[in-house]
Amino acid sequence: MTKKLAGGAAAVMSGALLLGACAGGGPAGAEGAFTDDKIVIGVLNDQSGVYKDLSGPNSVKAVEMAVADYLEKYGDDAVVTEEQIEVITADHQNEPDVANTKAQEMYDRKGADIILDVPASSAALAVASQADQKKKLHFNIGAATTELTGAQCSPYVFHWAYDTYMLANGTGRTVTENGGKDWQIIYPDYAFGQDMEKSFTEAIDEAGGTVSGSIATPFPNDNFSTFLTKAASGQPDVIGTMQAGGDLINLVKQYNEAGLRDQGISLAVGLMFITDIHSLGVDQFEGTTFTDAWYWDMDEESRAWADRFLEETGSRPSFAHAGNYSAALQYLEAVQATETDDADKVVENLDGKEVEDVFLRNGKIRAEDHRVIHDVYLAEVKAPDEVSEEWDYQNILNTIPAEEAFQPVDEAGCEMG
Amino acid sequence: MNDFLQYTIQGLAAGSFYAIAALGLAVIFGVLGVVNFAHGACYMLGAVVAAVLLDVTGLNFWWALLVVPLLLFGFGVVVERLFVQWLLRLEPLYNFLLTFGLSLFLVDLVKRRYGVSGLPYERPEILTGQLTLGALRLPTYQVFVFLFSVLVCLAVWLVMTRTRVGMIVRAATERPDVARALGVNVGRWVTPVFGFGIALAGLAGVLAAPFRAITADMGSSFIIILFAVVVIGGLGSIVGAVVAGFLVGLVEAFGQAYAQNFSQIVIFVLMAVVVLLRPAGLFGREERA
Numbered sequence: 001m002t003k004k005l006a007g008g009a010a011a012v013m014s015g016a017l018l019l020g021a022c023a024g025g026g027p028a029g030a031e032g033a034f035t036d037d038k039i040v041i042g043v044l045n046d047q048s049g050v051y052k053d054l055s056g057p058n059s060v061k062a063v064e065m066a067v068a069d070y071l072e073k074y075g076d077d078a079v080v081t082e083e084q085i086e087v088i089t090a091d092h093q094n095e096p097d098v099a100n101t102k103a104q105e106m107y108d109r110k111g112a113d114i115i116l117d118v119p120a121s122s123a124a125l126a127v128a129s130q131a132d133q134k135k136k137l138h139f140n141i142g143a144a145t146t147e148l149t150g151a152q153c154s155p156y157v158f159h160w161a162y163d164t165y166m167l168a169n170g171t172g173r174t175v176t177e178n179g180g181k182d183w184q185i186i187y188p189d190y191a192f193g194q195d196m197e198k199s200f201t202e203a204i205d206e207a208g209g210t211v212s213g214s215i216a217t218p219f220p221n222d223n224f225s226t227f228l229t230k231a232a233s234g235q236p237d238v239i240g241t242m243q244a245g246g247d248l249i250n251l252v253k254q255y256n257e258a259g260l261r262d263q264g265i266s267l268a269v270g271l272m273f274i275t276d277i278h279s280l281g282v283d284q285f286e287g288t289t290f291t292d293a294w295y296w297d298m299d300e301e302s303r304a305w306a307d308r309f310l311e312e313t314g315s316r317p318s319f320a321h322a323g324n325y326s327a328a329l330q331y332l333e334a335v336q337a338t339e340t341d342d343a344d345k346v347v348e349n350l351d352g353k354e355v356e357d358v359f360l361r362n363g364k365i366r367a368e369d370h371r372v373i374h375d376v377y378l379a380e381v382k383a384p385d386e387v388s389e390e391w392d393y394q395n396i397l398n399t400i401p402a403e404e405a406f407q408p409v410d411e412a413g414c415e416m417g
Numbered sequence: 418m419n420d421f422l423q424y425t426i427q428g429l430a431a432g433s434f435y436a437i438a439a440l441g442l443a444v445i446f447g448v449l450g451v452v453n454f455a456h457g458a459c460y461m462l463g464a465v466v467a468a469v470l471l472d473v474t475g476l477n478f479w480w481a482l483l484v485v486p487l488l489l490f491g492f493g494v495v496v497e498r499l500f501v502q503w504l505l506r507l508e509p510l511y512n513f514l515l516t517f518g519l520s521l522f523l524v525d526l527v528k529r530r531y532g533v534s535g536l537p538y539e540r541p542e543i544l545t546g547q548l549t550l551g552a553l554r555l556p557t558y559q560v561f562v563f564l565f566s567v568l569v570c571l572a573v574w575l576v577m578t579r580t581r582v583g584m585i586v587r588a589a590t591e592r593p594d595v596a597r598a599l600g601v602n603v604g605r606w607v608t609p610v611f612g613f614g615i616a617l618a619g620l621a622g623v624l625a626a627p628f629r630a631i632t633a634d635m636g637s638s639f640i641i642i643l644f645a646v647v648v649i650g651g652l653g654s655i656v657g658a659v660v661a662g663f664l665v666g667l668v669e670a671f672g673q674a675y676a677q678n679f680s681q682i683v684i685f686v687l688m689a690v691v692v693l694l695r696p697a698g699l700f701g702r703e704e705r706a
Contacts, residue, residue, distance in 0.1 A: 053534040218681045225427040226673040249630035257556045259547045279534035
């Protein structure tokens with residue numbers, strides 16, 4: 001009898017010990033708190049089309065760097081081991097329906113806990129809606145639409161790097177305040193261009209400038225000469241272009257050809273990535289102003305990270321690459337803090353959090369609309385004789401503080417369920 | 418008035434690319450009966466090869482105008498010998514599939530090797546800036562492109578009308594049945610003519626390099642307009658291709674300037690009107706249509 005009791009007590013004790021160990025945390029302790037016993041990070045972006053260079057395969061590299069940094073930082077205390085973190089990727093070809101299918105596949109079949117990047121606004125909105133339905137996370141880096149944190153916002157979607165409001169507010173307002181009062185805008189006639197034209201016009205008006213003409217152009221288009229002559233005929237101070245990628249390069253080449261800079265008409269670009277400057281050369285873009293979410297050579301910290309990135313990829317990072325790194329890192333930090341991949345708990349941890357990392361300066365994750373705000377920069381492309389090394393292309397003219405750079409919460413129109 | 422003259426020269430400069438490339442397309446169609454869907458890709462290849470040669474060997478723009486078309490001539494000869502010649506006796510559908518496939522292959526190859534952001538290209542110093550004529554300021558490069566392409570088209574016209582080779586090609590283009598009946602060995606000229614057509618597309622690409630984004634996709638919208646050009650000019654008509662090339666450039670520029678909302682469709686409206694009035698195109702011959 002005593003023997004039986006003693007045996008029972010021992011069994012209960014050992015059971016309790018086992019339970020205690022589970023609750024106690026540590027690498028083994030987290031077992032069961034992670035679906036499939038692992039964290040799966042999906043990077044869904046354009047791997048073959050126009051956004052390949054500015055995000056594409058190098059965004060995947062940036063995310064892998066974040067994973068490595070997380071594991072190194074926490075060592076044995078990390079709630080997941082190296083084997084438990086998987087980075088997967090797919091090409092959405094800039095098609096919303098492909099993005100939709102790939103996102104479903106990543107969340108449902110491949111067990112992705114989070115999808116990162118997703119440039120092209122239409123594709124981003126498709127993925128955001130999947131995330132919302134499935135209650136899985138999507139941190140968007142590559143897309144520009146304010147809808148993600150506006151009418152179509154979701155508790156599971158965070159917008160990390162930039163948006164059309166921030167670009168317009170940065171370039172439109174700052175250039176106007178610096179004396180570029182009279183604008184002509186040339187924009188591609190599709191959703192992104194129309195959205196940008198509207199945001200820029202509002203920002204310029206508010207800053208006391210005028211938009212004396214807006215020209216919608218076909219998309220894609222390789223001949224902008226006539227549009228430029230038309231825009232220049234009123235002798236504006238600034239021509240603002242909302243073109244991107246190859247169209248932007250066409251327009252800039254033809255702007256130079258027409259000698260408009262010599263006539264005192266400066267060029268402001270709505271959205272530009274360092275990869276655009278790299279592909280065309282600083283001589284073509286010299287003096288062009290634009291808003292940048294981050295620049296690799298803005299300080300010691302960013303430069304050190306960009307050096308590592310250069311070693312990994314052979315190229316300097318665009319702000320989208322740095323944004324992907326930051327988003328992956330902050331996600332893993334939240335996982336570490338909550339010891340789970342449960343999306344609701346991760347969101348709870350992130351809401352309202354103030355963050356500093358290589359990308360986010362004075363960063364804050366707004367709980368109300370999930371807009372991640374941070375300092376952004378008005379940049380100018382250097383003159384060729386100022387360039388001291390490859391990828392040394394930009395002067396930072398102004399830092400636009402986080403609180404001023406992004407759309408105020410009450411204007412965003414987000415009602416989070 | 419000043420603006421009108423600027424639009425005119427811009428239209429003629431854009432038309433220069435169309436005229437030279439369409440000339441190549443017309444010659445190939447005339448002699449081989451092949452509608453070369455890879456022509457846009459060959460135009461792209463001309464610009465890409467010029468940019469790569471400048472980067473790797475320092476070959477400047479002036480040399481590129483000579484060397485790149487020669488290289489593309491060689492490429493055209495190889496393609497004709499390896500692929501096109503086997504399909505000449507088959508239905509046109511096979512040529513379409515071949516040249517369309519070739520186009521996809523070339524675009525993807527360039528994408529894989531050089532990415533998608535485009536390659537940089539420097540203009541020669543002498544072609545930068547503007548020519549000032551009174552109050553009129555015309556971009557030097559556009560004036561150059563226009564004059565140069567007029568010279569190229571004239572040279573091609575002289576070769577076609579004043580040399581034996583040209584006459585054979587023209588005879589084969591215009592009346593292949595009669596030419597054969599008269600004992601002209603049209604077959605001998607098929608390979609060099611194909612190469613020559615491709616070389617002209619490449620030349621248009623070199624001319625575009627300082628002025629347009631050099632990307633793998635630069636030929637895809639170009640080829641669509643090029644087909645409008647050859648339909649307007651008359652399929653296979655050499656004069657028609659040139660005249661329609663400049664005409665389409667002008668219509669495009671004026672459309673963008675004065676009918677902005679319709680700028681994307683003006684070329685196709687022009688094409689529809691021409692086809693309604695003259696089904697074989699401006700310089701086409703009825704029996705061919």
